[in-house]
Amino acid sequence: MKKYSKQRQLIYNSLKNRTDHPTAEQLYEDLKLEMPKIGIATVYRNLIELCESGEVIKLKSLNGPDRYDGNNKPHIHFECNKCNTLYDIFLNENDLKNMDDNINNISSLIGAKPEKTFLTITGRCGNCT
Amino acid sequence: MKKYSKQRQLIYNSLKNRTDHPTAEQLYEDLKLEMPKIGIATVYRNLIELCESGEVIKLKSLNGPDRYDGNNKPHIHFECNKCNTLYDIFLNENDLKNMDDNINNISSLIGAKPEKTFLTITGRCGNCT
DNA sequence: TTGAAATATGATAACGATTATCATTATTAT
DNA sequence: ATAATAATGATAATCGTTATCATATTTCAA
Numbered sequence: 001m002k003k004y005s006k007q008r009q010l011i012y013n014s015l016k017n018r019t020d021h022p023t024a025e026q027l028y029e030d031l032k033l034e035m036p037k038i039g040i041a042t043v044y045r046n047l048i049e050l051c052e053s054g055e056v057i058k059l060k061s062l063n064g065p066d067r068y069d070g071n072n073k074p075h076i077h078f079e080c081n082k083c084n085t086l087y088d089i090f091l092n093e094n095d096l097k098n099m100d101d102n103i104n105n106i107s108s109l110i111g112a113k114p115e116k117t118f119l120t121i122t123g124r125c126g127n128c129t
Numbered sequence: 130m131k132k133y134s135k136q137r138q139l140i141y142n143s144l145k146n147r148t149d150h151p152t153a154e155q156l157y158e159d160l161k162l163e164m165p166k167i168g169i170a171t172v173y174r175n176l177i178e179l180c181e182s183g184e185v186i187k188l189k190s191l192n193g194p195d196r197y198d199g200n201n202k203p204h205i206h207f208e209c210n211k212c213n214t215l216y217d218i219f220l221n222e223n224d225l226k227n228m229d230d231n232i233n234n235i236s237s238l239i240g241a242k243p244e245k246t247f248l249t250i251t252g253r254c255g256n257c258t
Numbered sequence: 259t260t261g262a263a264a265t266a267t268g269a270t271a272a273c274g275a276t277t278a279t280c281a282t283t284a285t286t287a288t
Numbered sequence: 289a290t291a292a293t294a295a296t297g298a299t300a301a302t303c304g305t306t307a308t309c310a311t312a313t314t315t316c317a318a
Contacts, residue, residue, distance in 0.1 A: 003284080003293075005296075007296070039296065039297035040297090041276090041277080042295080042297065044275090045296085060189035109218055112207050112250075112252055112253060117248070118251070119246070119248050121235065126240030166267095168267065168268035169305095173305065174266080194305090
């Protein structure tokens with residue numbers, strides 16, 4: 001049976017309350033301010049848990065370590081290849097539905113059943129032109 | 130000036146002649162059959178080159194090391210989360226254009242200039258249902 | 259051609275990110 | 289409360305990748 005722990009709550013809350021997409025290391029550094037004895041392994045362990053349960057999304061960065069997104073509502077990411085900022089882009093309901101239909105159609109081309117879709121656009125963000 | 134090397138040619142040709150998406154390690158093992166003295170560092174170095182020149186695409190896998198795709202025409206990937214196979218999915222010209230327009234529109238939402246887009250769908254492939 | 263300059267190679271050390279190990283501590287259910 | 293279970297923190301180990309560097313290959317100009 002799964003047990004409640006202060007650490008897991010803290011990690012969960014922290015990710016839900018921030019809109020950036022920190023690496024495990026960044027999250028760890030920030031959490032130490034609130035809980036100085038927390039260990040980096042605990043952070044990684046709980047990130048795995050939270051990803052498996054679907055509460056958190058793990059994002060594979062093109063340049064750098066994995067990053068974590070506390071927002072599990074479907075959305076798109078834009079990764080700036082200059083400043084490395086990851087932007088969230090939320091589509092309206094209509095566009096989301098269209099995209100979903102597309103994903104299903106595309107998957108059916110190879111007889112596959114889709115579960116999660118990752119759409120990442122890379123390029124220059126507005127601040128880095 | 131860039132120099133021609135047997136190794137670079139071999140790596141390039143190998144990636145262009147296979148349609149799977151090998152990891153650097155897999156590629157290395159295969160290349161050793163043809164060129165037993167090739168080093169893993171040479172493989173990595175040339176993969177970096179080939180990716181920078183746009184000849185090859187580096188794919189971030191959700192479970193496992195990076196994989197390399199010798200096909201640089203725009204297409205989509207489906208990653209099976211059971212057998213880890215990466216499938217290519219090619220869209221027709223029309224769908225590609227629509228997608229491209231969408232990417233531009235989406236990027237403009239945050240004032241960004243898109244360069245490359247990565248669309249990966251995960252789920253169960255036809256063989257793993 | 260040949261030889262000097264430039265660049266790539268292969269062996270391996272070093273590194274960064276992540277996971278495994280394990281003794282200790284915290285949480286849960288009785 | 290207490291026993292059972294699961295999580296923690298410290299840190300070792302692992303994995304993928306990059307850096308280093310002496311040697312070898314390639315290129316270009318004479």
